Amino acid sequence: MKNAILRLSALLLAVLLLAGIPQAYAADGYNDAYTYTYDFWEDMRSSPDAYRPRMVITGADMGLTVDMKNPQSLFVRGSDVYIVDTGNNRILQVRLEGESCTLVREISSFTGDTAPLTLNAPEDVYVAEDGTLYIADTGNNRVVRLDKDLNWVVSFIKPTDPTYDQSKSFMPSKLVADVSGRVFCLATNINMGVMKYEANGVFTGFIGAAPVKYTALDIIWRMISTKEQRAQQASLVATEYDNIAIDANGFFYVVTQTFDENELMSGSAEPLRRLNSLGSNILIENGTFPPVGDVQWAAGNLNITRSGPSLFVDVTVLDNDVYIALDEKHNRLFGYDKQGNMLWAFGGVGYAAGYFNKPAAIEHMGYDLLVLDSIGCSLTVMTPTEYGTLIYQAIEEYNNGMYTESANTWHEVLTRNGNYDLAYIGIGRAELQSGNYAEACEYFKMARDGDNYSEAFRYYRSELVEENIGWIFAVVAVILVGPMVVGRIRKIKWEVDNA
Secondary structure, eight states: HHHHHHHHHHHHHHHHHTTTTTOBBBBSSSHHHHHGEEEEEEOEEOOOEEEEEEEEEEHHHHHHHOOSOOOOOEEEEEEEEEEGGGGGGGEEEEEEEEEEEEEEEESSBBBBSOOOOOOOOOOOOOOTTTOOOEEEGGGGGGEEEOOOOEEEEEEOOOOOOOTTTTOOOOOEEEEEOTTTTOOOETTTTOOEHHHHHHHTSSSEEEEEEOOOOOHHHHHHHHHHHHHHHHHSSSOOOOOOOOOOETTTSSOOOOOOOOOOHHHHHHOOOOOOOOTTOOOOOOOOOOOOOOSOOOOSSSSTTTTTOSSSOEEEEEEEEEEOOOOOEETTTTTEEEEOOTTEEEEEEEOBBBTTTTSSSSSEEEEETTTTEEETTTTTTTTEEEEEOHHHHHHHHHHHHTTTOOOOHHHHHHHHHHHTTOHHHHHHHHHHHHHHTTOOOHHHHHHHHTTHHHHHHHHHHHHHHHHHHHHHHHHHHHHHHHHHHHHHHHHHHHHHHHHHTTT
C-alpha cells in the first residue's frame, strides 16, 4: 500500500512538471513567475510581483449603453480617466474612486463656429489642469482644443509650411500639450519628428527628428545611380514615432517601432527616447542593457510566448522619474528608473486579469497603472505590491538625498529578492553618496557594476591616500634619502679605513 502511494505521488509530480505548471507561488496565491527581471548575463530571473491587477473595468462596469469599440488611447487627470473610444467616435470620461467606476460624460460633439462639430475616429486626448481638452480628431484631419464645457477654442490643421509634404493628408494620431497651450503631435506617415503648434494654432516646425539611417549598400548604390534611378528608389527617411508622452519637467518621451533586430542588437535602434526642447535624445542608459524591453526574444523562454523583440506602443512617466513602457508584441510592461536600470517586467498574452489581448495605451494614477486593451475593450488597473512599493520608496529616498534611509530600504528589498541586482546597486550608490567608499565598492562588485565600481574605487583610493599621507611621505623620504645616507656612511668608513 505504501509503495502504491509513493508511485502515485511520483506520477502526479511528473504530470505537473510535464504540464509546465509552476511550483512556486506567492503567499497570496499568485504565480511567482508572473514578474521577472534580467541579471548581468541577460538571463531571466523570476521576481516577486511588483504589481497586481486590482480590477478590470468593462463597458458594462461603466454603465455604457453602447460598448467600447477599438479604444486607442488613455489620459488621466486627477481621479478622472479619459478613454478614447475610436470606433464609436467618442471620448469617455470615467471617474475612479476606490473600487467604484462612474461614467461622467460621453464626449462626441461640441459647440462653436467651426465645422464639423462632431468627432470622427479620434485617436488621442490630452487634458490640461484647468480642464481644457486637446483632441486628435483624426478622421476630421485636425486637432481641436475645447474648454472644459466643450466649447470650441481653436483648431490645429494641416500646415502649409514647405517642410510638410503637401501630398500627404494630416492625420494626427498622438499628442501632448504644455502649460502654455502649445501642442506637440505625431501624425500618421509623417517621419520628420514631433509637430509643434503654438497656442494660437500656428505651426512652427518639427522637433526631435530621428536621424536618417543609411546602410553601406544604400550609400554605394546611390553614388553609382543616375538621377532618374535615384528618383525611382525608395526614399531614405527618418524614423517615424508611434507615441508621445510628457513628464513633469516638460521633457518628451517618444517610442518607435521602426527598426530591425540588427539595429536593436547594435544599439542604434533607440526604440524609446527622451527629447529635450531641441529634440536631442537625453535618455540615460546606464543600465546593464538599454531600455528595449525583452532582451531574450525566442519563444519558449520564461514568459516568452511570441518570438521577436519588444515593440513599445506607449509609455508613461511617474513623478519619481520611473517610466513604464508598454510592449504590444509580448503584451507586457517594463519599468525603468531614470538611470535606465530595469526594475521589473510583467504581463503576458491571455484573458486572465493582468494579461492582455492587444494593449494599446498605458497611463498612471499615482502609483497605479492603467492599461487599455483595444480588443478586450477593457481597462485594467494595476496596484503596486509591498515589494513594488519598497522599490519606489528606495528610489525616492535616494532622489531626496536620504541615502541612509535608501540603503535600509534596499536591504528590505533584498530580503524579498536576493537576486535583485538593482538593490545591490542602490545600496552601493547610497553608500557612495554617504562617503562610505569601501562599502560601495563591495556592493557594486556584487552587482558586477563596473562603471559605478570604478567611480567608487577612485574615491576610495583618494581617501586612502589622504588618510595615510604621512606614512606615504615617510616611505618616499626613506626611499629617496636612504641611498644618500648609506652612501655617505660608506664614504666616511672608507676615509677612516684609509686614513
